Amino acid sequence: WERMGAALAARGRVRLRITDCNYRGNGGDGCVAGGAVALGTQHRKALPGQLSFVGCEFAGNVAGDAGGALALFNSSCVNLTNCVFRNNTAWGLCRGGGALYTQALSAPRGGISWVYGCLFAGNRCPDNSDPPGGLTGGGGIAQVGHGTLSTRHTRQRDRWMDRWVD
Numbered sequence: 001w002e003r004m005g006a007a008l009a010a011r012g013r014v015r016l017r018i019t020d021c022n023y024r025g026n027g028g029d030g031c032v033a034g035g036a037v038a039l040g041t042q043h044r045k046a047l048p049g050q051l052s053f054v055g056c057e058f059a060g061n062v063a064g065d066a067g068g069a070l071a072l073f074n075s076s077c078v079n080l081t082n083c084v085f086r087n088n089t090a091w092g093l094c095r096g097g098g099a100l101y102t103q104a105l106s107a108p109r110g111g112i113s114w115v116y117g118c119l120f121a122g123n124r125c126p127d128n129s130d131p132p133g134g135l136t137g138g139g140g141i142a143q144v145g146h147g148t149l150s151t152r153h154t155r156q157r158d159r160w161m162d163r164w165v166d
Contacts, residue, residue, distance in 0.1 A: 004071065005038030006031050006061075014039070014049040018056060023069065027062040033071040033101065035061030035088060040073025040103075052079040058099065059086045066090055066142070067101030068123060072113070074103065077147075079114045085140065087122040097142035098123030104147030115141075115151040 006026040010016065027035025036058055039049045051072075058069035068088030072078055078100075085099035095101055099120055102113055120140035143149050 003030055003032040005034040006036060008037045009034070010039050010049060010051075012049060015052075016050075017052040017054070019054045020056065021053075022057045022059070023061060024057070025060045027068070029064070031062065032064050033066040033073075033095070035063040035068045035090070036070060038067070038071045038073070039076045039078070040071075048074060048076045050077045050079070052081075053083050054081045055083065056080075057084045057086070058088055059084070061088045063090045065092065066095035066103075067097045067099075068125070069099045071097070071101045072103065076102075077113050078102070080116065080118050081114075082117045083119075085118065085120045085123055089123070090125045090138075090142075092125040095142065095144070096125040096138040098125040098139045100141045101138070102141075102143045102145075102147055102149060104145040112148045113150070115149065115154050117153045118151075119155050121155075 007023050023036035039051050061069040063071065068090040069085055070078065088099045090096055090098050090101065123140045125139055125142065
């Protein structure tokens, strides 16, 4: 977790609620995933965590691979309400999600994430896979595996969602 979540990195069964915060310009060359925030676990038996962001802004964050602003691993969940994701970048060496990356690898424990009243604008994930055309993408959101992502009253102004199932 040394190179994930430049502003906030949490793992295990944590529950956090964050209100009215700004995450700007986090990450960069040394950050692999979750330019601003990363949540998940490295254990074989997933112990998913849950994050809740209300009225937060994520702008100009950068990750080398997944989730320019926010990356969730091993069925972890996020609830986003009235948040803005603007101009975040994941360079997508093998994953993606310019603003948000979620990964749920096991069907029974697939995470459920909610996005309500949010704006995704100007986020990007260039295809830098080697060779080109790899499993990268999701200018705004990339979802991998068996999780559920529900969006309501959310505006997207970028190529916003790719979904891959292994």
